[in-house]
Amino acid sequence: MELEKLNLKGLEEKRPIVIAGPCSAETEEQVLSTAHALADRGVKIFRAGIWKPRTKPGGFEGMGKDGLPWMKRVKEETGMLITTEVATPAHVEQALEAGIDLLWIGARTSANPFAMQDLADALKGVDIPVLVKNPVNPDLELWIGAMERLNNAGIKRLGAIHRGFSSYDKSIYRNLPQWHIPIELRRRIPELPIFCDPSHIGGKRELVAPLCQQAMDIGFDGLIVESHCNPDNAWSDAKQQVTPEILDYILSLLVIRNEQMTTENLNELRKQIDECDNKLIEILSKRMRVAREIGMYKKEHNMTILQTDRYTEILEKRGAQGALCGIGSDCVKNIFETIHEESVHQQMEIINK
Numbered sequence: 001m002e003l004e005k006l007n008l009k010g011l012e013e014k015r016p017i018v019i020a021g022p023c024s025a026e027t028e029e030q031v032l033s034t035a036h037a038l039a040d041r042g043v044k045i046f047r048a049g050i051w052k053p054r055t056k057p058g059g060f061e062g063m064g065k066d067g068l069p070w071m072k073r074v075k076e077e078t079g080m081l082i083t084t085e086v087a088t089p090a091h092v093e094q095a096l097e098a099g100i101d102l103l104w105i106g107a108r109t110s111a112n113p114f115a116m117q118d119l120a121d122a123l124k125g126v127d128i129p130v131l132v133k134n135p136v137n138p139d140l141e142l143w144i145g146a147m148e149r150l151n152n153a154g155i156k157r158l159g160a161i162h163r164g165f166s167s168y169d170k171s172i173y174r175n176l177p178q179w180h181i182p183i184e185l186r187r188r189i190p191e192l193p194i195f196c197d198p199s200h201i202g203g204k205r206e207l208v209a210p211l212c213q214q215a216m217d218i219g220f221d222g223l224i225v226e227s228h229c230n231p232d233n234a235w236s237d238a239k240q241q242v243t244p245e246i247l248d249y250i251l252s253l254l255v256i257r258n259e260q261m262t263t264e265n266l267n268e269l270r271k272q273i274d275e276c277d278n279k280l281i282e283i284l285s286k287r288m289r290v291a292r293e294i295g296m297y298k299k300e301h302n303m304t305i306l307q308t309d310r311y312t313e314i315l316e317k318r319g320a321q322g323a324l325c326g327i328g329s330d331c332v333k334n335i336f337e338t339i340h341e342e343s344v345h346q347q348m349e350i351i352n353k
C-alpha cells in the first residue's frame with residue numbers, strides 16, 4: 001500500500017491522537033454541549049454518528065443529513081476537526097459537502113467488499129483521511145482488503161480502527177479485543193496508524209480506561225472514544241459512553257511509554273525471559289519423557305492412548321490454575337491442548353514400535 005501521513009494539523013506528532021464524541025448526533029444542543037466540553041478539555045477531533053447501523057430496525061438510526069449542520073457548527077465554534085461514519089456513496093457525498101474533515105468506515109461496512117468498492121469509487125480523486133474499522137468478524141485479510149480498495153482508489157491518508165470482534169461466546173467484552181490481530185496488522189503494514197476504540201470493545205464504561213492503557217502499551221497511535229454530555233440518556237450505546245470530564249480524567253492517567261526505548265533494564269528483563277523459556281523447554285522435555293513412559297505402560301497393559309476423562313480433567317484443572325496465576329484460562333487451555341497433542345503423538349510412536 002502506498003500511504004502518506006494522516007496530516008491532521010500535526011496532531012499525530014504526539015501519542016495518543018484522540019478522537020472523541022457521542023455515539024450518535026441526537027440534537028443540536030447535545031452535539032454542541034458535548035463538543036464544547038471536549039474542546040475545553042483539549043480534544044481536537046470530534047466524532048458523532050450521523051447515520052447509525054443498528055442491529056434491528058425500529059431503533060434510532062441516526063439523524064441523517066439534518067445532523068450535518070450541527071457538525072459544521074462544532075467546527076466553526078470550537079475549531080475541532082470533525083468526523084463521522086459513512087456507509088454509502090450518498091453518505092460520502094453529503095459528508096464532503098458538509099465539510100467533514102475525516103471519515104470513518106464502520107465494522108459492518110468493512111466486512112462487505114461490495115460496499116467497500118462502492119465507497120472507494122465514491123472517494124476517487126478526493127483527498128481526505130479515512131479510518132477503517134476492523135470487520136465484525138476476526139478476518140485480518142478482509143480488513144486489509146477493505147483498506148486496499150480505498151488505497152487503489154487513491155486514498156493515501158489511511159488509518160485503521162481496532163474495535164474488537166464479535167463472538168457468540170459470553171465474555172466481559174462487547175467485542176473481543178483479540179489483540180494479536182491488530183498486532184499482526186502493525187507487523188504487516190508498519191506505517192499504517194492504528195486507533196483503538198475502547199468503547200465498542202468494552203461495551204461498558206469501566207472498561208474504557210484499561211483498554212486505552214492496553215492500546216497505548218501495545219504502541220497504538222490513537223484512541224477513538226465515545227463521550228456524551230449525558231451518557232445515561234444517550235439514544236444509542238448509553239452504557240459505554242463517558243462524560244467529557246471522565247474522559248479527560250482517563251486520558252490524564254494514561255502512561256505513555258516510548259516503544260523505541262531499548263534500555264539496559266530491558267536487556268536484563270529479556271535475559272530473564274530467555275531463562276524462563278529455557279526452563280519451559282527443559283520441563284516440557286521432561287514431561288514428554290514421562291508421557292513416553294506412560295505410553296510403554298499402556299502398551300504393556302493393552303490400553304488405549306486417549307483416556308478422555310483424564311484429558312478433560314487436565315484441561316479444566318490447568319485452566320483454573322492458570323486463571324489463579326493471572327493467565328487467561330483460554331491461553332492455558334490452548335497450551336495444554338498443544339502439549340497433550342504432542343504427548344499423544346509421542347505415545348503413538350511408542351505403541352507402534
Ligand code: PEP
Pocket residue numbers: 023049053105106107108133163200
Ligand atoms: C460507532 O463508532 O458508533 C459504530 C457504530 O461503531 P462500529 O462500526 O465499530 O460498530
Ligand code: MN
Pocket residue numbers: 023024226236237
Ligand atoms: Mn456507538
